[in-house]
Each structure stands twice: as structure tokens, then as C-alpha cells.
Amino acid sequence: MKGFISLPLFASFCAAVVIHPADTRSLSHLEKREGNQEVKQLDDEPDYEDPVTKAKTPKTRVLIVNQPKEATERWFDxxxxxxxxxxxxxxTAAFQDSLDFIKSASGFLEELTKGLPQKPGKNANKENIAFISEKDPAFTQMFYAQDNRIGYVKESFDILHKKMQQFEGRHGDASGVRFICDKKGEVKGSxxxxxxGTGKDAAQAIANNPNNDQPIEAKYVYKHSSSIVFCPSFFDDMRFPNAFAIAGDSGLEKTLDNVDCRERIMIHEWLHLKFTRDIGPKPDITGFEKAAKIAGKQSPRKADWAAAKVNCDNYAWYALYAYWNNANTACGGDAWPKGVKKPNKP
Known part of the structure; x- marks a missing residue:
């Protein structure tokens, strides 16, 4: 049985959330190559023809290995x-633990809703906003404490949790999700x-829906599958470790400037896919501080739901922020870095 870290929710709202510890996610002992690998075609895609050599290659060459169960059951390929x-x-660790973050985020929002002084309506309620501002700094910064938006954000996490764990019924014939490993930066755009990309503006990962809404080279264009390309920076342990490594580092202060991880990237990319929230490629602002800034606008500041709603990192950072708020001081913590000014004060 896998061990896990169990944590209560913030304030008076308590339920179990988990992040798997390092002993179940250790990487150092693994061999570089997995034995008994084979390649199959699963989605009946037409061959890709190289425009120069005219050589034909099956587009849908999927690597079949004996682990993990998520791949063997085709939650992803x-x-x-x-x-x-x-x-x-x-x-795999990022996929599995992102589901834990997603589930806990939904739980936080469910309990937050139960504690609101007034029932949420069509418009934001000042009494509820004041309550959220006091009890949930994560929702305050990522969604400007708008009580009338809790339902949509929670539903987004619930959709993710369901659709990431099944193959059938995702969205018509677009049920497959291909994981493409571009550690060396060899995948080309159209x-x-x-x-x-390269340099400071290089992507961490890129989600692509069937028929190529994010133009990629032809051999990675699928009719029946979405894809997520994991870019070189995704594999950089110094920039984006797995959450278990952060949780297991007793000397690391668990503030938002120290907890960015592969799980945040995973949540972000799945939200782009058409069978989840189908969030488009713009604005695609990343980073906890930038995400918080776009949740409000103008001076004096007011909520900008139109921007926060369509920015994947606002959801991903909410999931991390809410978790680490709880982890820092059990109930009522705040993982926002002390030296960074909060942009949102509803």
C-alpha cells in the first residue's frame, strides 16, 4: 500500500488531501530504458509522408509498456x-499527484461554499467576499474572492478529475491523449x-487538440487524439520538481515562490483540451503573481472574471496555493511569499 501525507483543510473546513511522499516516487534507482517495449497503432491514423524523402511513417505509433495502469487503461498514451x-x-508522478491536487481543490471549494454567510447568487455578494477574503487567500488572489464564481471553478476541477481518468466518452472521437516527450527539444512546429521554443519564452508544455489547433509538425497531427508535448524545461528538476520532492524537503519554506512543480504544468495543460474546459491559447499567463494580477483590473482594482476564467494558471495555482496554505500551518495558513505584494484586496 502506498503511504501518503494527509492534511486538513484551511480554517474550520477539514478533509483529507494527499501528496505521495518521495519513497513511492523515487527516480534514482530506475533504469534508463524499460524492457519489453513495443510499438502499436491504436487510433487508425493515416500515415505521415515525409515531404522530402517521401518515406511513410504511421502517425499513431504508441509505445506500449507494462506500466503505469493509467497508460495501460489508456487514460493517456x-x-x-x-x-x-x-x-x-x-x-506519471505529475499525472497522479495532479489528480490529488485537483480533488483537494474541489473539496476546498465545496467546504468554502458551505461556510458562506449568504447563498451565492448571480452577482457577487459583499458579505461573502469579505468572508472569502478572510478564510481563503488562494481564491482571493486567483479569482478575486468572487463568491458567484466558486461554482464554475469547482466544476472545472470536477470535470478535470473525471475526464483525466477515462478513455471513453471524453468528446466524440477525440478520446485519446498522447504524451510526447521532447526532453531534447527535437519536436518541430509546422x-x-x-x-x-527556446530561451526565456520557451514553453514548459503544449497541449494540442485533434486536427492541430497549436500547429505542430505533421507527424504529430492526429485526427482522433489530443496531445501534450512535454518540453525540455518540464524535465528540469531544479525548475519544476515533482510535488513529492517539495513535500519531502523539510528545509524548504513552502511558499508559492518555492512550490512550482510539474503537477501545476499538468493541470494547466489538461484545461486546454476540448473535452475539459477547452481554454484557448490566449492569454496563457503563467506564474502565481501574474495569474493573481490578471484576476483584477483597473484602478481602483476590481474583479476581472473574463480574464481569470480563461487563464489555465489561475486554476492550477489555486490548487497549489490552497494546498500549501493548509500544509503550512494546518488551518488558516497563507503560502503567499512575504516579500511579494498581493495584487488583490477586494
């Missing part, structure tokens, strides 16, 4: 680029340049 077992382990 491994692209043949994912032959490195350690890379797959990092992705323009022939690096798909992930």
Missing part, C-alpha cells in the same frame, strides 16, 4: 518518444522551428 523510463516516471 505514451508516444514512441517516451522511451526513457525516468522521464516517464516524472510524468514552421520547422522548435515547437517548444
Amino acid at each position: 505514451w508516444d514512441e518518444s517516451c522511451t526513457d523510463q525516468e522521464d516517464r516516471r516524472k510524468i 514552421d520547422g522551428e522548435s515547437y517548444c
